[in-house]
Amino acid sequence: MTVGFIGTGSMGRTLIEAFIQAGKLKPADILAANRTKAKAALLAKNHPGLRVAHSNRQLAEESPCIFLCIKPKEYRAVLEEIKDVVRPNQIVVSITSPVMIRDLEEWVPAKVAKIIPSITQAVLSGNSLFVPGSRLTEEDQEMLWDLFSTVSRPLVIEERHTRIASDLASCSPAFLANLLEKLADAAVEETKIPPEAARSLVTQMAHGLGRLLTEGGFTLESLQDRVAVPGGITREGLNLLDQDVGPVFNRLIRLTHAKYDEDVQQVQHSLCTGKKV
Numbered sequence: 001m002t003v004g005f006i007g008t009g010s011m012g013r014t015l016i017e018a019f020i021q022a023g024k025l026k027p028a029d030i031l032a033a034n035r036t037k038a039k040a041a042l043l044a045k046n047h048p049g050l051r052v053a054h055s056n057r058q059l060a061e062e063s064p065c066i067f068l069c070i071k072p073k074e075y076r077a078v079l080e081e082i083k084d085v086v087r088p089n090q091i092v093v094s095i096t097s098p099v100m101i102r103d104l105e106e107w108v109p110a111k112v113a114k115i116i117p118s119i120t121q122a123v124l125s126g127n128s129l130f131v132p133g134s135r136l137t138e139e140d141q142e143m144l145w146d147l148f149s150t151v152s153r154p155l156v157i158e159e160r161h162t163r164i165a166s167d168l169a170s171c172s173p174a175f176l177a178n179l180l181e182k183l184a185d186a187a188v189e190e191t192k193i194p195p196e197a198a199r200s201l202v203t204q205m206a207h208g209l210g211r212l213l214t215e216g217g218f219t220l221e222s223l224q225d226r227v228a229v230p231g232g233i234t235r236e237g238l239n240l241l242d243q244d245v246g247p248v249f250n251r252l253i254r255l256t257h258a259k260y261d262e263d264v265q266q267v268q269h270s271l272c273t274g275k276k277v
């Protein structure tokens with residue numbers, strides 16, 4: 001089956017390369033289109049057999065399953081371009097959290113799903129968040145589940161939980177990398193340890209931490225208890241983090257939700273103005 005990807009930016013490329021790496025899709029199964037054609041052409045060069053469509057419309061005509069890997073503001077233009085050629089038996093998957101399934105279902109007669117990926121799929125790990133639309137059959141759901149199982153752990157979520165689940169699965173790699181960067185920078189500032197050593201120490205620690213939590217039988221709580229020996233040094237640090245860092249995450253979640261609400265409004269406005277199918 002040909003799988004089409006509209007948008008070969010950061011996430012479109014990550015997904016394509018993850019499916020190839022997992023052996024789930026062969027390059028010849030993939031048809032890609034991107035506004036800046038050179039980006040899709042480079043992907044085709046790196047994965048011989050992968051085909052580049054000359055337009056989004058051609059891609060939509062030729063792909064039983066179409067992934068929209070574009071940003072919220074780019075939906076209107078792409079939907080305008082493909083809506084007349086999309087058929088009811090096709091599957092259209094959006095990877096964009098603020099685009100509502102019901103809006104997509106108004107624009108195209110296809111079977112729609114929202115699947116939010118994560119950069120962690122580049123190493124075939126992490127969750128992908130699965131929101132099935134009303135027209136998907138059991139068979140379609142199984143096909144998508146099977147596809148994403150090869151690069152992630154798919155998780156069905158309700159659409160109303162899209163934002164918070166994306167914060168945790170998709171944004172948090174950036175949030176936690178930022179915290180580790182701050183930890184390393186503070187170490188350099190306070191002790192003059194060489195920056196490369198500080199970065200290497202936190203990076204290797206993060207690798208081990210991920211494994212402890214996923215394969216090592218630890219929970220978030222048991223890990224802290226195990227490291228913080230009674231009367232020891234770690235407890236001092238944990239007490240400070242409990243006091244100062246917790247509230248930052250409450251603010252962070254309020255911020256991401258406020259931006260999400262704004263994006264939802266903007267997308268709905270852009271998709272509601274003008275002609276639909």
Ligand SMILES: NC(=O)C1=CN([C@@H]2O[C@H](COP(=O)(O)OP(=O)(O)OC[C@H]3O[C@@H](n4cnc5c(N)ncnc54)[C@H](OP(=O)(O)O)[C@@H]3O)[C@@H](O)[C@H]2O)C=CC1
Nearest residue numbers: 007008009010011012034035036069070071074096117170
């Ligand atoms: N990055 C991440 O970790 C995650 C991203 N997402 C979601 O994925 C979506 C894409 O994000 P990301 O890949 O990071 O963004 P990018 O900007 O890297 O990629 C978007 C791509 O879409 C292309 N594009 C834009 N308009 C069109 C068009 N009309 N026709 C064809 N291609 C077009 C752009 O082309 P051009 O080269 O011309 O700019 C660009 O390559 C977003 O909605 C984001 O929220 C979801 C989970 C995680």
Ligand SMILES: O=C(O)[C@@H]1CCC=N1
Nearest residue numbers: 097118166167170171
């Ligand atoms: O920053 C963003 O908007 C996207 C959503 C999830 C991850 N990245």
